[in-house]
Amino acid sequence: MSQEVLKALKVLEEDKGVKKEVVIDALIQALKAAYKKHYGQNQNVDVVFDEETGEVHVYQIKEVVDHVFDNQLEVSIEDAQGINKGYELGDQIKFEVTPKNFGRLAAQSAKQVILQKLREEERSAVFQEYANYEHEVMQGFVQREDSKYVYVNLGKVEGVMGKTDQIPGEHYEPFQRLKVYVSSVENTTKGPRIVVSRTSPELVKRLFEQEVPEIYKGTIEIVSIAREPGDRSKIAVKSNDPNVPAVGTTVGQRGQRVQNIVDELHGENMDIIEWQKDPIDFIANALKPAEVIAVQFLADDENSCLVIVPDDQLSLAIGKKGQNARLAAKLTGYKIDINPESDVEFTDDEDSNSVE
Structure with a gap:
C-alpha cells in the first residue's frame, strides 16, 4: 500500500499538477476521521504520514494533569514522569496507537482521497478552460431538452439555456448546431455550471464582431443594441475612421454580412443605423x-x-x-x-x- 500511495502522489503532482502536500494533508484529515470512527471519537489524535516510506502512524495526544478524569485525553503527572522525568503539568505527550490493521483502512482512505482530488482537479481544469469563454460566443449542439432547460453540448461540458434565454418560436432539435452567448461560468461542487443564452443583446454584438473584422478591430464601434429576440434588432454603429462608412461596412457587400447573422438567428431582422452625437439626429436615425x-x-x-x-x-x-x-x-x-x-x-x- 505504501508504495502504491507514493506512486499515486507522484502521478497526481507530475501529470495533474496537484501538489503532493495538498493530497497528504487531505489524507491525514481523512485518516484522523477514520481512526476516530472505528476507535472512539473522544480522542485527540495525530496522524503522521512518512513521505519517504509511505507509512502511516497514529498518535494519541494526552495532557499531563494532577488528577485524571478522562484517560483518553489525560495522563497523570506520576505516569508522565515515569516515562520522562522532564514532563510537567500541562505538557502534551504523544502515545503511538497505530492499530495492526490500520494499513488496510489507510489504503481505503488514500484511494478515496486521491480519487476525490483527481475529480476536483479535473473539474477545476474544465472550469478554468471555460471561464475564458464567459461573455463570449461558443458553438455547440443541442444535447437534450426538459421542462426547464435546453442542454447545449459545448465539448467537455453542457451549457444550460433557460426559458428566458430561448428565442420565442425557435425550436431546438437534438444535434442541431447553434451559437450561444456564454452568460456565466460558475464553479460548483458538481463541476462547472455554464449558463448560455440565445436572447442576450450581447449575442448579436459578438456575432457582428465575428462577421465584421472592422468591428472586431475597433474601427467600427457598436454603440448600443436594442433587441426583441427572434423578431427584430436595432444596432447603432459609429466609425472611428472617416474613410470607413459605419453602416455600409457593417451591412457588407449586398448585405451579406448582416444576412449571415440573420440566418444564424433564424430570420431575426437587423436594422443597422448610424449613431450620432447629436441626440436629435440619433433619434431620427433610430x-x-x-x-x-x-x-x-x-x-x-x-x-x-x-x-x-x-x-x-x-x-x-x-x-x-x-x-x-x-x-x-x-x-x-x-x-x-x-x-x-x-x-x-x-x-x-x-x-x-x-x-x-
Missing part, C-alpha cells in the same frame, strides 16, 4: 425606415421627446404593435412620443429642432 420632420425635447423631462413625422409615415414610425418606436427608445435611451405633422403647430423654437 426611427428609420420612417422619415422624421422634427424632434422636440420636453422642458420638464430632458429624457423625453416628441417626434414629429409626416402623416403618411406615422404607422411606419410606430411600427407593428409599437415595435419600431419601442426599439428606438431602447436604442437611444430616450422616451419617445410620436405625433403626425397635422396634429402639431410649430413654434420658432420647435422648428429649430427639425431634422435635416
Whole structure:
C-alpha cells in the first residue's frame, strides 16, 4: 500500500499538477476521521504520514494533569514522569496507537482521497478552460431538452439555456448546431455550471464582431443594441475612421454580412443605423425606415421627446404593435412620443429642432 500511495502522489503532482502536500494533508484529515470512527471519537489524535516510506502512524495526544478524569485525553503527572522525568503539568505527550490493521483502512482512505482530488482537479481544469469563454460566443449542439432547460453540448461540458434565454418560436432539435452567448461560468461542487443564452443583446454584438473584422478591430464601434429576440434588432454603429462608412461596412457587400447573422438567428431582422452625437439626429436615425420632420425635447423631462413625422409615415414610425418606436427608445435611451405633422403647430423654437 505504501508504495502504491507514493506512486499515486507522484502521478497526481507530475501529470495533474496537484501538489503532493495538498493530497497528504487531505489524507491525514481523512485518516484522523477514520481512526476516530472505528476507535472512539473522544480522542485527540495525530496522524503522521512518512513521505519517504509511505507509512502511516497514529498518535494519541494526552495532557499531563494532577488528577485524571478522562484517560483518553489525560495522563497523570506520576505516569508522565515515569516515562520522562522532564514532563510537567500541562505538557502534551504523544502515545503511538497505530492499530495492526490500520494499513488496510489507510489504503481505503488514500484511494478515496486521491480519487476525490483527481475529480476536483479535473473539474477545476474544465472550469478554468471555460471561464475564458464567459461573455463570449461558443458553438455547440443541442444535447437534450426538459421542462426547464435546453442542454447545449459545448465539448467537455453542457451549457444550460433557460426559458428566458430561448428565442420565442425557435425550436431546438437534438444535434442541431447553434451559437450561444456564454452568460456565466460558475464553479460548483458538481463541476462547472455554464449558463448560455440565445436572447442576450450581447449575442448579436459578438456575432457582428465575428462577421465584421472592422468591428472586431475597433474601427467600427457598436454603440448600443436594442433587441426583441427572434423578431427584430436595432444596432447603432459609429466609425472611428472617416474613410470607413459605419453602416455600409457593417451591412457588407449586398448585405451579406448582416444576412449571415440573420440566418444564424433564424430570420431575426437587423436594422443597422448610424449613431450620432447629436441626440436629435440619433433619434431620427433610430426611427428609420420612417422619415422624421422634427424632434422636440420636453422642458420638464430632458429624457423625453416628441417626434414629429409626416402623416403618411406615422404607422411606419410606430411600427407593428409599437415595435419600431419601442426599439428606438431602447436604442437611444430616450422616451419617445410620436405625433403626425397635422396634429402639431410649430413654434420658432420647435422648428429649430427639425431634422435635416
